[in-house]
Amino acid sequence: MSKIIASAAIRGAHSIFGKTTEKLARAKESFGSEHAIELPNTGYYLPVIYGLTGEKVEKLSDMDRVLTYAQELLPEVPSEHLWLPYLGTTLDAGIATLLTEECHEALNYLDNDPTPVTDLWLGAADDVIMRAKGVEFVDGSAPGFAAVVGAAPDSETAVRLAREMQEKMLYVFMAGHDNGVSFGEQLETEGIQLGWDTRLVPFGKEVYSQIYSIGFATRAAMAFGGVQPGDYERILAYNKSRVFAFVLALGEVTDEWYATAAGAISYGFPTIATSDIPQILPTGVCTYEHVVSNITCGELVQKAIEVRGLKIKVTELPIPVAYGPAFEGERVRKEDTHAEAGGQKSEAFEWLRTLDAADITDGKVEVVGPELDEIEEGSLIPLAIVVDVAGRKMQSDFEAVVERQFHHLMNFAEGVLHMGQRDLIWIRISKAAVSKGFRLHHLGDILHAKILDQFEAIVDKVQVTIYTDAEKVTEIRQKALLTYAQRDERMAGLTDDTVDTFYSCSLCQSFAPSHVCVVTPERLGLCGAYNWLDAKASNELNPSGPNQPIAKGACLNELSGEWAGVNTFIEQTSGGAVERMTCYSLMDNPMTSCGCFMVIIALMPMCNGVMLVNREYPGMTPSGMKFSTLAGMVGGGVQAPGFMGIGRGYISSKKFMSAEGGLARVVWMPKELKDAMRASLADRLDEMGDPGFLDKIADESVGETEDAVLEFISNNGHPALTMDPIF
Amino acid sequence: MSDDKKRTFDPDVVSIDPTAAEMLKIAEDCEISTVFQRADSIKPCSTGAGGGCCKLCAMGPCRLIGKHDRGVCGADRETVAARNFLRQVAAGAAAHSDHGRDVALTLRAIASGEVEDGTIADTVKLAKVAGYMGIDVAGKDANTLAVEVADCALAQFGQQTGELVYIGRAPEKRQELWRSLGVVPRGIDREVVEAMHRTHAGTDQNYKTLLDGAIKCSLASGWGGSMLATDLQDILYGTPTPVRSSANLGVLSEDKVNILIHGHEPLLASMILDATSEPEMLELAKSLGATGINVAGICCTANESLMRKGVPPAGNMLHQELAILTGAVEAMVVDVQCIFQGLTEVADHFHTKLISSSPKACVGDSEQIVVDEHRPREAARQIVRSAVENFANRKEVHIPNVSEPLVAGFSHEYIRYMLGGTMRASLTPLNENIVNGRIRGVAAVVGCSSPRSVQDYAVVNVVRELIANNVLVVVTGCAAITSGKHGLLTPETMAFAGESLAEICETIGIPPVLHMGSCVDNSRILTVLTDMAATGGLGDDIAGLPAVALSPEWFSEKALEIATYAAGSGAHVIFGGVGSPVANSEVVSTYMIDGWTERYGGSLRFIKEPQDMVVATLDLIDNARKALKIDVAAERVLFDMDMRRELSV
Numbered sequence A: 001m002s003k004i005i006a007s008a009a010i011r012g013a014h015s016i017f018g019k020t021t022e023k024l025a026r027a028k029e030s031f032g033s034e035h036a037i038e039l040p041n042t043g044y045y046l047p048v049i050y051g052l053t054g055e056k057v058e059k060l061s062d063m064d065r066v067l068t069y070a071q072e073l074l075p076e077v078p079s080e081h082l083w084l085p086y087l088g089t090t091l092d093a094g095i096a097t098l099l100t101e102e103c104h105e106a107l108n109y110l111d112n113d114p115t116p117v118t119d120l121w122l123g124a125a126d127d128v129i130m131r132a133k134g135v136e137f138v139d140g141s142a143p144g145f146a147a148v149v150g151a152a153p154d155s156e157t158a159v160r161l162a163r164e165m166q167e168k169m170l171y172v173f174m175a176g177h178d179n180g181v182s183f184g185e186q187l188e189t190e191g192i193q194l195g196w197d198t199r200l201v202p203f204g205k206e207v208y209s210q211i212y213s214i215g216f217a218t219r220a221a222m223a224f225g226g227v228q229p230g231d232y233e234r235i236l237a238y239n240k241s242r243v244f245a246f247v248l249a250l251g252e253v254t255d256e257w258y259a260t261a262a263g264a265i266s267y268g269f270p271t272i273a274t275s276d277i278p279q280i281l282p283t284g285v286c287t288y289e290h291v292v293s294n295i296t297c298g299e300l301v302q303k304a305i306e307v308r309g310l311k312i313k314v315t316e317l318p319i320p321v322a323y324g325p326a327f328e329g330e331r332v333r334k335e336d337t338h339a340e341a342g343g344q345k346s347e348a349f350e351w352l353r354t355l356d357a358a359d360i361t362d363g364k365v366e367v368v369g370p371e372l373d374e375i376e377e378g379s380l381i382p383l384a385i386v387v388d389v390a391g392r393k394m395q396s397d398f399e400a401v402v403e404r405q406f407h408h409l410m411n412f413a414e415g416v417l418h419m420g421q422r423d424l425i426w427i428r429i430s431k432a433a434v435s436k437g438f439r440l441h442h443l444g445d446i447l448h449a450k451i452l453d454q455f456e457a458i459v460d461k462v463q464v465t466i467y468t469d470a471e472k473v474t475e476i477r478q479k480a481l482l483t484y485a486q487r488d489e490r491m492a493g494l495t496d497d498t499v500d501t502f503y504s505c506s507l508c509q510s511f512a513p514s515h516v517c518v519v520t521p522e523r524l525g526l527c528g529a530y531n532w533l534d535a536k537a538s539n540e541l542n543p544s545g546p547n548q549p550i551a552k553g554a555c556l557n558e559l560s561g562e563w564a565g566v567n568t569f570i571e572q573t574s575g576g577a578v579e580r581m582t583c584y585s586l587m588d589n590p591m592t593s594c595g596c597f598m599v600i601i602a603l604m605p606m607c608n609g610v611m612l613v614n615r616e617y618p619g620m621t622p623s624g625m626k627f628s629t630l631a632g633m634v635g636g637g638v639q640a641p642g643f644m645g646i647g648r649g650y651i652s653s654k655k656f657m658s659a660e661g662g663l664a665r666v667v668w669m670p671k672e673l674k675d676a677m678r679a680s681l682a683d684r685l686d687e688m689g690d691p692g693f694l695d696k697i698a699d700e701s702v703g704e705t706e707d708a709v710l711e712f713i714s715n716n717g718h719p720a721l722t723m724d725p726i727f
Numbered sequence B: 001m002s003d004d005k006k007r008t009f010d011p012d013v014v015s016i017d018p019t020a021a022e023m024l025k026i027a028e029d030c031e032i033s034t035v036f037q038r039a040d041s042i043k044p045c046s047t048g049a050g051g052g053c054c055k056l057c058a059m060g061p062c063r064l065i066g067k068h069d070r071g072v073c074g075a076d077r078e079t080v081a082a083r084n085f086l087r088q089v090a091a092g093a094a095a096h097s098d099h100g101r102d103v104a105l106t107l108r109a110i111a112s113g114e115v116e117d118g119t120i121a122d123t124v125k126l127a128k129v130a131g132y133m134g135i136d137v138a139g140k141d142a143n144t145l146a147v148e149v150a151d152c153a154l155a156q157f158g159q160q161t162g163e164l165v166y167i168g169r170a171p172e173k174r175q176e177l178w179r180s181l182g183v184v185p186r187g188i189d190r191e192v193v194e195a196m197h198r199t200h201a202g203t204d205q206n207y208k209t210l211l212d213g214a215i216k217c218s219l220a221s222g223w224g225g226s227m228l229a230t231d232l233q234d235i236l237y238g239t240p241t242p243v244r245s246s247a248n249l250g251v252l253s254e255d256k257v258n259i260l261i262h263g264h265e266p267l268l269a270s271m272i273l274d275a276t277s278e279p280e281m282l283e284l285a286k287s288l289g290a291t292g293i294n295v296a297g298i299c300c301t302a303n304e305s306l307m308r309k310g311v312p313p314a315g316n317m318l319h320q321e322l323a324i325l326t327g328a329v330e331a332m333v334v335d336v337q338c339i340f341q342g343l344t345e346v347a348d349h350f351h352t353k354l355i356s357s358s359p360k361a362c363v364g365d366s367e368q369i370v371v372d373e374h375r376p377r378e379a380a381r382q383i384v385r386s387a388v389e390n391f392a393n394r395k396e397v398h399i400p401n402v403s404e405p406l407v408a409g410f411s412h413e414y415i416r417y418m419l420g421g422t423m424r425a426s427l428t429p430l431n432e433n434i435v436n437g438r439i440r441g442v443a444a445v446v447g448c449s450s451p452r453s454v455q456d457y458a459v460v461n462v463v464r465e466l467i468a469n470n471v472l473v474v475v476t477g478c479a480a481i482t483s484g485k486h487g488l489l490t491p492e493t494m495a496f497a498g499e500s501l502a503e504i505c506e507t508i509g510i511p512p513v514l515h516m517g518s519c520v521d522n523s524r525i526l527t528v529l530t531d532m533a534a535t536g537g538l539g540d541d542i543a544g545l546p547a548v549a550l551s552p553e554w555f556s557e558k559a560l561e562i563a564t565y566a567a568g569s570g571a572h573v574i575f576g577g578v579g580s581p582v583a584n585s586e587v588v589s590t591y592m593i594d595g596w597t598e599r600y601g602g603s604l605r606f607i608k609e610p611q612d613m614v615v616a617t618l619d620l621i622d623n624a625r626k627a628l629k630i631d632v633a634a635e636r637v638l639f640d641m642d643m644r645r646e647l648s649v
Helices: A003-031 A047-053 A062-073 A087-111 A127-139 A155-167 A183-189 A207-223 A232-242 A255-266 A297-308 A396-403 A406-411 A431-435 A440-454 A470-493 A532-541 A564-573 A627-634 A648-652 A671-688 A706-715 B003-008 B018-030 B035-041 B077-111 B123-132 B142-158 B165-169 B172-181 B188-198 B207-237 B266-276 B279-287 B299-309 B317-325 B342-348 B376-393 B412-418 B428-435 B457-468 B477-485 B491-496 B499-508 B522-535 B557-568 B586-600 B610-627 B641-646
Strands: A144-150 A171-175 A200-204 A244-250 A271-273 A337-342 A348-354 A365-368 A383-390 A416-419 A426-430 A461-467 A501-505 A517-519 A549-551 A555-557 A599-604 A609-614 A643-646 A666-668 B243-247 B257-263 B293-298 B313-315 B331-334 B353-356 B404-408 B441-445 B471-475 B513-515 B547-551 B572-575 B603-606
Touching: A003 A062, A003 A087, A003 A255, A047 A062, A047 A087, A047 A207, A047 A232, A062 A087, A087 A207, A087 A255, A087 B412, A087 B499, A127 A207, A127 A627, A144 A207, A144 A255, A144 A297, A155 A171, A155 A183, A155 A297, A171 A183, A171 A207, A183 A200, A200 A207, A207 A232, A207 A244, A207 A255, A207 A627, A244 A255, A244 A297, A255 A271, A271 A297, A337 A348, A337 A431, A348 A396, A348 A470, A365 A440, A383 A396, A383 A440, A383 A470, A396 A470, A396 A532, A406 A416, A406 A440, A426 A431, A440 A461, A461 A470, A501 A532, A501 A564, A517 A532, A517 A564, A549 A564, A555 A564, A599 A627, A609 A627, A609 A671, A627 A643, A643 A648, A648 A671, A666 A706, B018 B035, B018 B317, B035 B317, B077 B142, B077 B188, B077 B207, B077 B266, B077 B557, B077 B586, B123 B142, B123 B165, B123 B207, B142 B165, B142 B188, B142 B207, B165 B172, B165 B207, B172 B586, B188 B207, B207 B266, B207 B299, B207 B522, B207 B557, B207 B586, B243 B299, B243 B313, B243 B477, B257 B266, B257 B299, B257 B317, B257 B376, B266 B279, B266 B293, B266 B299, B266 B331, B266 B376, B279 B293, B279 B376, B293 B299, B293 B317, B293 B376, B299 B313, B299 B404, B299 B477, B299 B513, B313 B317, B313 B477, B317 B331, B317 B342, B331 B342, B331 B376, B342 B353, B353 B376, B404 B477, B404 B513, B412 B522, B428 B522, B441 B457, B441 B522, B441 B610, B457 B471, B457 B477, B457 B491, B457 B610, B471 B477, B471 B499, B471 B610, B477 B513, B491 B499, B522 B547, B522 B557, B547 B557, B547 B610, B557 B572, B557 B586, B557 B603, B572 B610, B586 B603
Parallel strands: A144 A171, A144 A244, A171 A200, A244 A271, A348 A383, A365 A461, A609 A666, B257 B293, B257 B331, B293 B313, B331 B353, B441 B471, B441 B547, B471 B513, B547 B572, B572 B603
Antiparallel strands: A337 A426, A383 A461, A416 A426, A501 A517, A501 A549, A599 A609, A599 A643, B243 B404
């Protein structure tokens, strides 16, 4: 730590501490010491404080303990001569800053000074966002985040930087301003879509709001890494090794910026600055350098990635628009649309088929029918996207796996909106994209390049034909429909009993080191992203990768789904932590969970059943806990009978909790989940002989207490009450 | 003193510290003999110096020189050299370990409530030490736990079989090696006794097994008595953190009562320090015309008090007589080890009261105020009162206006803290910057000061050269005070460090030379080296680390014992100044270098000139770097998702 930096950071820490102490005193005066304080919808209290110290801040007076601790950490500014060591004390000042800033920002939610959420600023990320986006950090689709402080020299540069980071798949967390101008405002001025979906996230105007970046990172360690609150060593080590984030300081670095950056360094997040401030190059706390300065905006992102030690694989695509997951969430509004297809307004579909290698010219992209520049602005067109592949290891089972990637692959292009799959797709291409030269054949170029890249182990050749000729589209669709039907038949016949091999999934072991998913044909991964076929294909792609085959071995218990081979595998991969695991039971050695699950099953003892809650549901549940709190109990790779994380698709499986009696055990679920599942559950309800069963399940309109649920199901003849005791 | 000697002795060349010449001229004027003059007039016995004299039995003494390759009993040069060496090591181990025993007894007395106002300063360290000892901490108050810790510590001394509990703190690989070589100490006292037995006439007569005996005996101190002394002193008086102070005779005060504490133990010194701030004492001092009471230190009592309380060292061991020559010292309180009987002669010429406080170290006809460890405060008050009253007897005062500011207080715990703060404390940044070459290696410059070489010359030059070559230096004992006196312990000294080491100093805010404590605190260095091996990137043992220990101006048996436990722990050790105590046997000299390297991964060699010591140090460091494959710059590794999964969290 340069002495100049140390001195500035320590001064900044004292300054923020002073402001926060005063703010808290004012809040206590206005609202009383016992007034509740919280950040929106999180089970982690004030997450940085909770993670690093284990303190649960629930009311204003709880902040006293935190600030007392922060004050103990606050050191003196190093003397001019004969100074005492300052690196350790400055890092302490940084931690004190983070603890203090989190109090400061939480208080904004109470005193609205300033209002934490505005048209531009989003304020704290709640647990729903943290879990949904956290998964992207888990599977690598988001390699890290940039915490941007200050502002670019001008808004065009801001856009360029933002686009560059989006293309590198990074999240951009914005807070702080440079002499009144902020990066977020610069992007807004240029009409850039901001928000979690585009990975451009403006937290707040003051640098203190960067605490939400740190809060996100801290929760990732607890939610996905199973780190216990208060275990600061592991929270910080987890972030250094897993969450590849960095700070970009754009503009004049103030004392308070230094203080915040000092806090980030303890997390292993270095600072890269545009201004000519001192550097800290020796390594040790971060992976490489700690502060690198005087970097031009042109080199900034590349430098930051190198300093953080991040390897980002970006396939360069020959297309005239930006490309990356950050553009997946971008909307194309009707008035901005140049051409539209599908959406039940025109005939449109996408189809991948396997041909003989001899019949494919790799890289050939053909558009049959008019191109985008040959049609009028605002046209509705028929569209068929037919991708032919060949490969020695290609199997018909993998066709659907690869085809399902079309959605992401096309949606990642700036100005392309893609939804749905098969013949239910809906595509829009924006005027802006077309004016930049984007054409339909570029969709083909994207699919060719990305399929070869992502599936290189199974696909050797790819050619793409895009039809906009109405007759051709209709003609080929008939063939595609046959394929879809064959695939459905195959899937229906694919049951746990008909295969010998399950697959493990340890994709998120980077985040949840002790958890291993077992993916079976009838139970998909709990994140919902991987079914059995995906896992099989993934194993083919990368034989030593995160999806390993598990020979089922002897069946030990048909009802609860316990196999000798699965037990052996789990025992080995969990290092002996888990010795037995069932696939279909909630109570008897249930599968462990990482933190990425879509839905949590929780026991409702009075009702002799269970409740389901999806991660999007922010409210209280009859278990007395919100999703976020329940998630804390379920995650981290430990078996917790009575609680389990699952993927949505498992709810409609015949094997859903079959050991406990299956779907009939469900007594409560949020209305939104019920509605979303209605269609896929229809067959199952018919089999149960109770087509109206879903309406016997209570939801939030009935109540959020188990008593209310019990009364409701008693009045509605819910089967759970007459079933065997669940435990 | 004869006229001849007066002619040859030149006060200007015996030290590079200007205060030495200044005070030695006063001594000459007053016709007072000092260690410097005596060293000039008494030449060392050349046979004894090289370990060639055997006086173990009345058949001798036998001098194995010239044509005499065997003693009367037939013992050869190798046996005699190794036997003498082992006896020296045993004496050193006994001194350090007995010091540790006394600390354990004090801890037990305080924890049992037998000492008035006795308190435990560092309960965090107490819990940590209990952990090392396998003592369950849960639900115990500090005193209960401290009694258990003290009992366990005391049991180490008398233990007859098994292994010392601290052996378990060494790197796993080292423990296995020791076990396989049969050198794991069983009990501290037992190993010293065995060393004495082994060296009795007609017992062990094989230089290799004698030297294994030396290793085992020294380990009983390094990983036993010394380490316990450090740990238990930290529990009692606090684990050091950086403090500012200054060093050299200029820290004595012209207008305050000066009390000098000298020796090796912190107990009485700490009580004296407390007593000097009592209003009663201050008023007494004022009534006698003094403006206050000043406590300064000599030797390792100075280091102990400096590390924890910032007490300024007035000088290293060779300054003990010079300090009294200022005429400004009202009392010099001595405890144990490295105290010259010559002090009595010097003190007689001045008003200075020489007070010996240890029942096992009465110095000549000095006043004895033996400290009852159960009532140390009483003794401390008596000493302070006596010193203050003596201020009235002060006559002419001559205090050199020379002192240098310094920063000291680098315990293992603080080094971890300073590299990562409260929440990221570890040695990782140290290891990583050794791996990336910013820090070429680490050198411990330790030990004494000796009148057989120019005072401070070797230590200062070795330290300066090493930091200029990007070697991070830690210092203990008198070498630490020497470094302080010459301004090497200030953070500003980084200006003289090599560019990349200076960058590290700038990053952390440290001097390139870290004061780690007294000579008993060399155990702190063992702990740091073990932690470095555990932290990763530099192998998995102390042997192989790019680290070297040096004692450029050694004189005592304790120094040889430290050298031996360092070598036995896997470190290469270089001793300077006077020649080798085993020089009479080429075979033994070579075996301590090559044989020990092969057997223990560490070695002990004797190199006279500072420049040669530096060259050898850099060679050893560079060889270690090469063996670790960190002699060439590593490429920057960028991590993708799969690689991150491999990282530990």
